[in-house]
Amino acid sequence: xxxxxxxxxxxxxxxxxxxxxxxxxxxxxxxxxxxxxxxxxxxxxxxxxxxxxxxxxxxxxxxxxxxxxxxxxxxxxxxxxxxxxxxxxxxxxxxxxxxxxxxxxxxxxxxxxxxxxxxxxxxxxxxxxxxxxxxxxxxxxxxxxxxxxxxxxxxxxxxxxxxxxxxxxxxxxxxxxxxxxxxxxxx
Numbered sequence: 001x002x003x004x005x006x007x008x009x010x011x012x013x014x015x016x017x018x019x020x021x022x023x024x025x026x027x028x029x030x031x032x033x034x035x036x037x038x039x040x041x042x043x044x045x046x047x048x049x050x051x052x053x054x055x056x057x058x059x060x061x062x063x064x065x066x067x068x069x070x071x072x073x074x075x076x077x078x079x080x081x082x083x084x085x086x087x088x089x090x091x092x093x094x095x096x097x098x099x100x101x102x103x104x105x106x107x108x109x110x111x112x113x114x115x116x117x118x119x120x121x122x123x124x125x126x127x128x129x130x131x132x133x134x135x136x137x138x139x140x141x142x143x144x145x146x147x148x149x150x151x152x153x154x155x156x157x158x159x160x161x162x163x164x165x166x167x168x169x170x171x172x173x174x175x176x177x178x179x180x181x182x183x184x185x186x187x
Contacts, residue, residue: 004091006113007031007098007185010106011121012153014133016169016177017100018051020121023178024098029185031096034086037063040078053083071101071108076149082109096185103156106163119184120163121177124170129153 009017021033037053039060048054055063060079063069070088072081082099090097101109110116123129130150160166165184169177 004032004093004095004097006087006091006109006116007096008106008109008116008118009098009100009121009181010103010118010163011169012123012129012156013149014129014153015121015123016132016174017121019174020169020178020181021098021100023174024182024185027178027182029182031098031185032086032090034082034090034097034099036080036086036100037069037083038078038080040080070099070112071105073102073104073108075102076145076152080105098185103159107159117165117184118163119165119167119181120160121181122157122160122166122168124168126153126157128171 009020011017025033035049035051035053037055037060039055039057040052042048042052042054046052057079060081063081063083064072068083068085069081070084072079074080080102082101082105087097087099099105099109106118110118123132130153133146133149133153167177167180167184
């Protein structure tokens with residue numbers, strides 16, 4: 001059986017990666033959606049094993065010691081990683097896989113698996129992304145953490161041109177952005 005294709009969806013915090021993936025799943029787009037592991041606490045609206053694999057620091061360290069991650073990083077004070085078990089067996093069975101990782105993780109995966117197709121989801125402008133982040137994070141994080149995320153956005157946006165594709169998620173046009181992503185996944 002031919003090996004599946006590996007896709008990465010990346011972009012700055014607040015751009016709509018989770019919403020785009022949720023829409024692809026709701027449309028029944030046929031692929032495996034890899035679940036990222038994290039040490040951060042679960043949020044009220046999240047489902048363990050669906051949104052993230054929530055691990056203790058000891059569990060994360062054990063998987064790291066066993067070379068169980070395709071990529072991993074510290075992000076905003078928490079640890080995130082893509083378990084190989086979420087990717088490699090599916091590719092081997094000929095199934096396409098979609099990862100949601102940050103820019104740093106996308107670079108690591110591309111180095112290890114050069115055939116990876118990277119899609120950068122971008123906001124229509126910095127000010128729109130800032131508004132989205134402020135609306136989303138207002139009750140969750142301090143102003144200092146929000147400013148750190150906004151600073152990170154600038155460095156992440158500088159990498160957009162290194163990706164195979166850039167898709168813009170304009171306000172009130174998520175469906176159009178997902179149409180573009182779906183077209184890339186099908187091509």
